[in-house]
Amino acid sequence: MPYNPALVAPMRAEMTRMGAKELMSAAEVDAAIGDQKGSMLVFVNSVCGCAAGNARPALSLALKHSVLPQHVVTVFAGQDLDAAARARQYFGDYQPSSPSIALLRDGEVVHFVHRHQIEGRVPQAIAADLAAAFDRFFGAAV
Amino acid sequence: MSGHVFHPGHAELHGITVVLETNGPLTYVGRYDSEDEHGVHMLDVGVHDAAAGDGSKDEYVRKSAKFGIRSNHKHLVVPAAVVAKITRLGSMA
Numbered sequence: 001m002p003y004n005p006a007l008v009a010p011m012r013a014e015m016t017r018m019g020a021k022e023l024m025s026a027a028e029v030d031a032a033i034g035d036q037k038g039s040m041l042v043f044v045n046s047v048c049g050c051a052a053g054n055a056r057p058a059l060s061l062a063l064k065h066s067v068l069p070q071h072v073v074t075v076f077a078g079q080d081l082d083a084a085a086r087a088r089q090y091f092g093d094y095q096p097s098s099p100s101i102a103l104l105r106d107g108e109v110v111h112f113v114h115r116h117q118i119e120g121r122v123p124q125a126i127a128a129d130l131a132a133a134f135d136r137f138f139g140a141a142v
Numbered sequence: 143m144s145g146h147v148f149h150p151g152h153a154e155l156h157g158i159t160v161v162l163e164t165n166g167p168l169t170y171v172g173r174y175d176s177e178d179e180h181g182v183h184m185l186d187v188g189v190h191d192a193a194a195g196d197g198s199k200d201e202y203v204r205k206s207a208k209f210g211i212r213s214n215h216k217h218l219v220v221p222a223a224v225v226a227k228i229t230r231l232g233s234m235a
Contacts, residue, residue, distance in 0.1 A: 050157035095210030097159075114210050116159035116231040 002079045003047055011056070012076065015045060018060045020074040026086035032073050033090050036107045039138045041069040042087055045076040046098035051118045055099040058118070058126035065131040067139050069103065101130065103137055110137045153177065159211070160184075161203055161234060162220055163227040167193035170220060171206045171231060172213065181222045187215040207234055 002008075016022060020043060023029045033040065043059055046052040063072065077084040077098035088096050090107065097115040104110065111133045118126055155174040162170040162182060172187030188211045190202040206212075 048157065093209050095212055097210050100210075112210075114159075114207075116207070119158050119232055120230070121232070 002081070005079075008047055008076065008079055011045060011047065011052070014056045014060075015043065015074045018056075018063055018072075020059075020072045023073050023075050023083050023087065024080045026082040029075065029083050029086040029090075032071070033087065033104070033107060036071070036104060038071070038106070039069040040071040040073065040104040042090075042102040042104065043072070043074040044084060044087065044096075044098045044100045044102075045074050045079075046115075047078060048099070050120075051115050052099040054121060054123050054126060055101070055118045058123035058130065059101065061123055061127035062130035062134070065127075065134055067131075067134040069134065069138055103133055105137060155228065155230075159231045161206075161227075161229045161231050162225060163199075163229075164220065164224040165226050166224060167191055168224075169199050169202065170218065171203065171211050172215070172218070174228070175217075177222065180219050182220045182225060182228070184218050184220065185216065186211065186213040187218045188212050189214065189218075203231070203234055207231055 012022060021032065023032055075083045075087045091102055091112065092109055094109060094112045099118060100115055101113040102109050153176060156176060158174050159172065160174045162184065169190040170184055170187050172184040175183040175185050177183065188206060190196050190199055192199055196202065
């Protein structure tokens with residue numbers, strides 16, 4: 001059951017402040033990811049403070065890197081249920097977890113950061129890994 | 143909300159994805175929730191049974207680390223007496 005919208009509003013705002021586009025329905029997900037060309041980051045947001053409380057600031061830090069995805073979108077697991085479920089259909093063999101971060105190129109997942117790769121880590125460490133993934137998968141040589 | 147924790151006061155591993163190895167053929171991968179007189183409570187758990195021809199435990203853990211957990215139990219309690227080792231999945235990735 002979704003949390004009170006007022007409770008999660010700051011978590012949504014944290015994402016949109018860093019430039020992520022919120023996808024709140026399956027149709028919005030299809031429109032954003034369905035025929036996506038180029039590079040995209042999909043952030044699966046979560047109310048869990050243990051992991052999402054570090055994942056959001058980590059992404060904010062990573063988005064200051066010199067190499068970036070062309071599009072940054074977010075769905076909110078446990079809140080926007082249809083949108084999150086539809087986004088996960090684009091993640092192929094990667095099992096659902098939240099928070100999590102998918103990097104896509106031309107609609108295909110090229111890198112996935114699971115919840116267990118976020119838990120217990122400081123935002124700077126998570127951001128450094130993300131920046132390295134941006135370089136590897138979205139850099140000019142790719 | 144950065145850094146905000148909804149559930150303070152829990153065990154160190156609360157909310158952390160772990161690999162729980164038992165003294166028997168079963169290995170569990172999922173989120174550690176708590177421990178009480180009934181055992182270790184885990185959430186969103188996948189189970190590997192070495193006795194059921196599921197392939198090697200190491201391969202199961204490796205795939206779980208790479209692709210995530212194929213959960214087939216929302217909540218599961220592992221009796222404390224059979225717990226051999228608990229390791230963070232993130233440290234095995």
